Amino acid sequence: MAFPRQRLRRLRQSENLRKIVRETTLSPDDFIYPLFVVHGKGIKKEIPSMPGNYQQSIDNIVKDAKETYSLGIPAIILFGIPEHKDELGTEAYSKKGVIQQAIKAIKDKVPELIVITDVCLCEYTNHGHCGVIKDGKILNDPTLKLLSKEAVSHAKAGADIVAPSDMMDGRVAAIRSSLDKEGFIDTPIMSYAAKYASSFYGPFRDAAESTPKFGDRRTYQMDPANAREAIREVALDIDEGADIVMVKPALSYLDIIYRVKNEFNLPVAAYNVSGEFSIIKAGAKLGWIDEKRMMIEVLTSIKRAGADLILTYFAKEAARLL
Numbered sequence: 292m293a294f295p296r297q298r299l300r301r302l303r304q305s306e307n308l309r310k311i312v313r314e315t316t317l318s319p320d321d322f323i324y325p326l327f328v329v330h331g332k333g334i335k336k337e338i339p340s341m342p343g344n345y346q347q348s349i350d351n352i353v354k355d356a357k358e359t360y361s362l363g364i365p366a367i368i369l370f371g372i373p374e375h376k377d378e379l380g381t382e383a384y385s386k387k388g389v390i391q392q393a394i395k396a397i398k399d400k401v402p403e404l405i406v407i408t409d410v411c412l413c414e415y416t417n418h419g420h421c422g423v424i425k426d427g428k429i430l431n432d433p434t435l436k437l438l439s440k441e442a443v444s445h446a447k448a449g450a451d452i453v454a455p456s457d458m459m460d461g462r463v464a465a466i467r468s469s470l471d472k473e474g475f476i477d478t479p480i481m482s483y484a485a486k487y488a489s490s491f492y493g494p495f496r497d498a499a500e501s502t503p504k505f506g507d508r509r510t511y512q513m514d515p516a517n518a519r520e521a522i523r524e525v526a527l528d529i530d531e532g533a534d535i536v537m538v539k540p541a542l543s544y545l546d547i548i549y550r551v552k553n554e555f556n557l558p559v560a561a562y563n564v565s566g567e568f569s570i571i572k573a574g575a576k577l578g579w580i581d582e583k584r585m586m587i588e589v590l591t592s593i594k595r596a597g598a599d600l601i602l603t604y605f606a607k608e609a610a611r612l613l
């Protein structure tokens with residue numbers, strides 16, 4: 292007999308009762324904080340569509356990295372905005388690239404903080420696509436070489452984890468074998484394994500100045516309508532040597548996070564992307580929502596769905612509340 296013997300409200304009567312039966316808890320340990328690096332000195336330029344996030348020169352990035360670590364957040368992920376963009380995204384794998392310099396500066400001052408680097412070409416190419424272009428097509432195989440070079444140059448600069456976000460086929464295997472050849476056998480790969488062609492990346496593209504100049508990313512990023520295909524993508528990346536697999540975006544793809552977590556036995560990351568962040572900020576600015584509660588609810592839902600790690604622009608704000 293269920294009711295009246297069973298009353299689920301019994302365990303909801305006070306905050307402490309709710310606390311002892313809570314199934315999902317958030318901690319700053321779960322977070323990876325994204326940072327945008329630019330050349331120069333003393334630069335801290337707010338990204339209009341992402342309040343509280345900045346394009347920063349290396350001196351300020353180091354300060355931010357210190358603050359992030361002091362809040363108990365164990366990892367950051369770096370995105371670079373180069374001085375010059377060109378057809379092949381040369382700065383992405385240059386020794387003097389903005390990311391390579393930033394990694395060194397951060398590792399010098401905050402050595403314990405885990406520095407993850409986004410491995411992609413879109414911020415570095417003049418066309419804004421994530422690969423090599425010929426006759427208006429994004430070529431898969433020639434791109435792998437450049438991505439491998441980029442990953443190795445990040446590792447050489449001291450990156451702790453490399454995170455390819457380009458969605459070319461075979462890139463995890465190519466990066467793994469290049470890293471191994473150069474002696475970086477212990478550098479993990481966190482692959483953006485199930486990355487969808489999403490409208491939720493809009494604000495990020497302003498931040499990273501990486502909007503494609505023609506077309507869109509739908510020939511390499513996944514169709515938002517597909518779930519079974521995500522399982523294939525993730526399985527392939529694991530086969531190719533990924534250590535952590537990511538689902539991106541997070542909120543419209545909680546079902547994908549859940550499926551990936553159930554299917555595979557390795558850490559699952561989820562990217563609470565720029566658009567997901569910005570709509571909450573915008574709603575708060577309009578006075579339509581309770582920002583802090585919504586932030587915690589959203590992050591909790593991502594973790595409840597199965598994410599072990601959450602990449603989020605809310606990392607510092609959430610860590611301060613927890």
Ligand code: PBG
Pocket residue numbers: 409411413421456457491492493494495496508563564565566
């Ligand atoms: C680069 C990259 C993107 C994001 C992370 N790495 C943009 C894209 O694919 O267009 C999006 C992150 C965000 O929206 O917060 N390929």
